[in-house]
Amino acid sequence: MSRVLVFREYGGPETQELVDRDVPEPGAGEVRVAVRAAGVNPADWKRRSGRFGTKIALPAPMGLELAGVVESVGDDVAGLEVGDAVLGVPARGWGALAEHTIARAQDLVPKPAAVSFVDAAALPVAGATAYDVVHQVPLGPGATLLVTGAGGGVGVIAVQLAVAVLGLRVIGTGSEAKRALLEELGAVFVASGPGAADRLVAAAPDGVDAVVDLVGGEALREAARLAREPGAVVSTADPATARELGGAGVVRHPTRESLGALLGHVVAGHVRPRVGGVFPLERVAEAVAAVETGHATGKVVVEIG
Ligand SMILES: NC(=O)c1ccc[n+]([C@@H]2O[C@H](COP(=O)([O-])OP(=O)(O)OC[C@H]3O[C@@H](n4cnc5c(N)ncnc54)[C@H](OP(=O)(O)O)[C@@H]3O)[C@@H](O)[C@H]2O)c1
Numbered sequence: 429m430s431r432v433l434v435f436r437e438y439g440g441p442e443t444q445e446l447v448d449r450d451v452p453e454p455g456a457g458e459v460r461v462a463v464r465a466a467g468v469n470p471a472d473w474k475r476r477s478g479r480f481g482t483k484i485a486l487p488a489p490m491g492l493e494l495a496g497v498v499e500s501v502g503d504d505v506a507g508l509e510v511g512d513a514v515l516g517v518p519a520r521g522w523g524a525l526a527e528h529t530i531a532r533a534q535d536l537v538p539k540p541a542a543v544s545f546v547d548a549a550a551l552p553v554a555g556a557t558a559y560d561v562v563h564q565v566p567l568g569p570g571a572t573l574l575v576t577g578a579g580g581g582v583g584v585i586a587v588q589l590a591v592a593v594l595g596l597r598v599i600g601t602g603s604e605a606k607r608a609l610l611e612e613l614g615a616v617f618v619a620s621g622p623g624a625a626d627r628l629v630a631a632a633p634d635g636v637d638a639v640v641d642l643v644g645g646e647a648l649r650e651a652a653r654l655a656r657e658p659g660a661v662v663s664t665a666d667p668a669t670a671r672e673l674g675g676a677g678v679v680r681h682p683t684r685e686s687l688g689a690l691l692g693h694v695v696a697g698h699v700r701p702r703v704g705g706v707f708p709l710e711r712v713a714e715a716v717a718a719v720e721t722g723h724a725t726g727k728v729v730v731e732i733g
Pocket residue numbers: 469470471553554557576577578579580581582583601602603604605606620621642643647664665666678680719722723724725726727
């Protein structure tokens with residue numbers, strides 16, 4: 429048997445349950461992964477709540493990104509063998525918050541030995557999204573980028589890519605608890621909350637070249653006012669408001685492409701995953717709850733096995 433976190437109905441955390449199921453078998457083009465670590469994302473509880481629709485068959489497995497070891501290889505898979513350490517995303521209908529899961533071979537990349545399973549699990553969704561969003565508006569070295577919600581799972585990678593790889597001047601917003609982390613990553617910290625709009629203008633009196641929004645709503649509206657070009661506002665959290673303001677939602681690229689490029693920067697030491705909380709599978713509900721507060725620091729990861 430093999431444990432997996434599911435939600436039984438659309439709703440709150442009480443609908444989640446860690447259940448036993450048979451160890452799954454991979455189909456053509458797929459592999460079975462023994463999951464060693466899985467990242468928790470806001471999308472986990474948003475899917476559970478029904479915010480993304482209510483069409484998924486229930487009970488629905490949870491967890492969208494993983495690192496682990498290939499345990500079984502289906503037909504028509506080239507380039508992956510039993511025993512390979514990998515990271516990536518599970519196949520549709522399978523969850524990463526599980527002892528075993530199924531992934532399409534095309535959605536996995538080899539895990540570099542220098543990157544731990546816990547750090548690797550922070551990258552396939554949050555890291556790849558950070559990679560996509562910071563590259564969506566092309567900016568040259570020295571340009572100024574404003575990142576809202578910069579201290580969370582996507583933000584810590586986005587800030588490092590922007591500072592260390594793209595050579596941008598980065599202003600990062602978050603609660604006071606994120607100040608030390610964001611300054612260490614090379615960002616100019618601006619505290620969120622009442623008065624944030626004035627503090628942003630003080631930090632960037634001439635405006636900014638682009639905005640990467642990871643919060644949405646009022647935080648996005650305040651940030652977008654600083655953008656010299658409305659089209660240079662991109663949001664992962666609230667594409668509808670971004671479009672209303674003249675900007676766009678993040679355009680995601682195939683996981684392998686962005687993840688592969690990001691891993692190169694991780695191995696080169698330009699980017700370091702920042703895992704703010706690690707929970708065992710038995711405490712997976714606490715891990716989801718930590719992300720559901722909306723105020724996680726860096727990435728929350730569940731370590732398995
Ligand atoms: N479209 C996609 O493919 C995709 C992929 C990944 C993520 N996303 C979305 O992108 C967003 C960010 O994801 P994530 O994984 O980074 O979430 P996260 O880890 O929960 O981080 C969000 C961060 O925003 C900060 N924050 C909350 N309210 C704020 C405010 N008013 N001003 C400034 N900062 C604020 C939070 O903490 P503090 O307030 O304590 O600083 C937290 O650090 C989520 O909405 C997620 O669903 C979309």
